[in-house]
Structure formats: C-alpha cells, structure tokens
Amino acid sequence: MVVKIESIGHCAIAAQDISTMAQFYQDVLGFQILESDPDHGGIFLNLEGTSHTIDLFPMGALGTKPGNEGTPLVHIAFKVGSYAALSEAHATLVDHDVEVQAMLDHTNQRSVYFADPEGNRLEIYFEKADWAEIFERGRGDDDHAFSFDEPAPGWD
Numbered sequence: 001m002v003v004k005i006e007s008i009g010h011c012a013i014a015a016q017d018i019s020t021m022a023q024f025y026q027d028v029l030g031f032q033i034l035e036s037d038p039d040h041g042g043i044f045l046n047l048e049g050t051s052h053t054i055d056l057f058p059m060g061a062l063g064t065k066p067g068n069e070g071t072p073l074v075h076i077a078f079k080v081g082s083y084a085a086l087s088e089a090h091a092t093l094v095d096h097d098v099e100v101q102a103m104l105d106h107t108n109q110r111s112v113y114f115a116d117p118e119g120n121r122l123e124i125y126f127e128k129a130d131w132a133e134i135f136e137r138g139r140g141d142d143d144h145a146f147s148f149d150e151p152a153p154g155w156d
Contacts, residue, residue: 003089009079009125012055018043021056035135044135051108051131075113075121086110086126087148093124105146108134 015021022043025031031045034052044052057074080086090112093100101121102113111125128134 001088001092001095003078003092003124004080004085005078005089005124006081006085007079009077009123009127010052010055011076012042012057012074014059014074015056016059018056018058025054025056035139037139051127052135075123077111077123077125080124080126083110083126086112086124089124090148103146103148104143107139107142110146 013021022033022036022045025045026033031047031054033043034046035044037044042055042057045054045056046052055074080089090100090103093112093114098114100112100114102111104111104113106125108131109125109127111123113121113123115121
C-alpha cells in the first residue's frame with residue numbers, strides 16, 4: 001500500500017531575512033500574504049485561490065534550522081484529500097517502519113511529520129474545508145498533538 005497524495009501542499013523555508021524573502025515572493029512571484037503570525041513564528045504566503053504554499057520562518061524559530069548541507073528547506077508538505085486518507089497515510093508509514101516524529105493539529109489542518117531516509121523532514125496533512133476563514137480570523141498559536149484514536153468532528 002502507498003500513501004494517496006493529492007498534491008504538494010506547501011514548502012517551509014527558514015529565512016535569514018524573513019521580510020526580504022516575503023517581499024521577493026510577493027513582488028517577483030506574485031504571492032500574497034495569507035497570514036503574518038509573529039506568535040506562531042512565520043509568514044504564510046499563497047497564490048490566489050490556494051491555501052498557504054510558501055511558509056517562511058525566521059532561522060531558528062520553531063526549531064527551524066538549515067537541513068542537510070545547509071539547505072534552508074524546513075520541510076515539504078504533501079496534501080491528502082480526506083481525513084480518512086490522512087489516517088491511512090499514517091498507517092502506511094507505520095507499516096513501512098517509518099518513524100512518525102509528530103502529529104499536530106494546527107487548527108486549519110492536521111499534520112503527520114516524519115523524515116525520508118536522508119533525514120529531510122516531510123509532512124502529510126489534511127486541511128479543513130474552511131481553511132480560508134480560519135486563516136482570515138487568525139489561527140492563533142493553538143498547535144497541539146492529536147491521535148487518530150480520538151474523534152475529529154467536522155474534519156471530513
């Protein structure tokens with residue numbers, strides 16, 4: 001069995017100068033700021049009609065640091081199409097003896113974090129249907145661990 005990934009959801013980048021990076025993604029590549037959340041530690045940018053696509057974090061925030069060989073990539077996130085698919089993805093990782101490093105509820109999405117064989121951090125997530133409204137009103141800093149053993153009302 002393999003994970004049924006819907007798309008690459010977002011890339012998280014640790015930035016030396018987060019403001020300059022945000023300006024570049026806006027002015028040069030046409031991204032817009034979806035959320036600037038100093039309490040959460042980052043600037044989340046998107047393309048029109050999409051959820052967060054580029055997440056910028058100050059170097060060192062939330063444990064961010066350059067990855068292997070100094071790359072500023074924090075993680076690559078893969079989106080799945082349903083909460084059931086996220087649960088199945090978790091089961092697939094476990095079946096393949098992949099260590100799950102964290103399972104976090106980020107208010108707008110639930111995420112499973114793990115690494116590839118060379119240590120690059122990866123994320124598989126399912127995003128709530130009302131993600132745009134959640135970002136608009138502010139997600140706050142309400143990340144917390146979750147388990148598939150507990151109910152998740154309203155996630156599908």
